[in-house]
């Protein structure tokens with residue numbers, strides 16, 4: 083049955099911001115109280131308290147983006163200039179950029195067809211490393227048991243880039259709480275949407291105090307962060323101010339979304355697993371499985387063109403899916419893709435990473451928001467299967 087691409091589901095729109103945000107936004111607009119440190123009990127402070135409670139950690143520091151949270155994390159750890167930071171080579175360009183911004187050197191680690199870090203390459207590159215930044219790209223969790231064991235054996239701090247992993251668990255433990263520091267994004271394509279924004283979480287009061295000051299809690303503004311007064315006072319005037327604070331409007335938009343986390347995570351997983359199962363009908367497509375300890379919270383789907391595919395066939399599949407109404411991006415086949423490491427030419431000595439490259443040339447990416455309906459999911463699965471059938475006749 084031919085599909086009508088004009089009725090394809092819209093995979094780009096976010097969910098509406100809950101109605102409950104409106105009164106608070108109106109109050110902020112009418113008072114002009116947008117700066118987080120003007121009043122006591124500001125929306126940003128409430129967001130930090132509620133997010134920390136949700137994650138079960140001691141401290142949350144809200145900032146302007148996840149990339150800034152990653153930068154602050156490295157600064158809070160006091161990594162020296164030139165420190166070597168291991169990072170998966172399958173991530174978003176802003177992640178190695180944050181490492182460069184912190185004066186450190188990204189050491190790219192191979193990611194294989196599982197879309198997760200290659201343990202052999204990780205172990206090989208630990209020698210000489212100063213820190214580990216695990217980017218859970220597209221919410222795929224690398225083997226955190228192996229990573230924590232190896233890092234702890236060498237005394238290396240682990241930062242989790244959990245930008246896209248809110249709601250994901252590992253052995254039942256929330257992703258972002260396993261390393262010393264976890265960082266999340268509130269950019270519109272993530273589970274909580276403020277347009278832009280991020281947060282850094284930790285249980286370590288020293289790291290929290292340092293990050294608070296450097297985020298821009300100048301003079302005595304740090305007094306508005308509960309429980310950290312003595313630590314912050316000790317760092318007063320001794321750290322640079324990188325001014326990457328969150329403002330109150332962002333927090334007002336986020337606060338009523340916190341109650342949606344588990345529903346969005348569960349719906350996203352149900353959508354993902356249904357479409358993944360449907361794609362299993364074709365021997366030419368495969369969806370990398372979650373690792374056994376992992377419960378995912380996806381809002382997108384990644385699958386591999388498996389078996390023998392030429393670049394031309396992969397491009398033809400992309401074009402055919404588009405004609406059927408579904409936008410598929412093969413990471414390595416679109417010009418200037420920010421997730422293809424060979425485009426990170428701001429890095430000196432870009433290595434060749436054959437496993438990651440081969441994966442990126444056949445790994446497909448589609449958006450699959452939690453709000454999609456069952457007919458939407460069937461439309462997407464049918465369109466993808468039809469596109470394969472056009473390129474790879476039985």
Ligand SMILES: *Cc1c(COP(=O)(O)O)cnc(C)c1O
Pocket residue numbers: 146147148149150173174176177217218219220243244245246266267268269279280
């Ligand atoms: C979105 C994303 C980032 C960047 O987040 P920003 O808030 O836009 O800086 C970093 N890492 C991953 C894995 C992401 O998905």
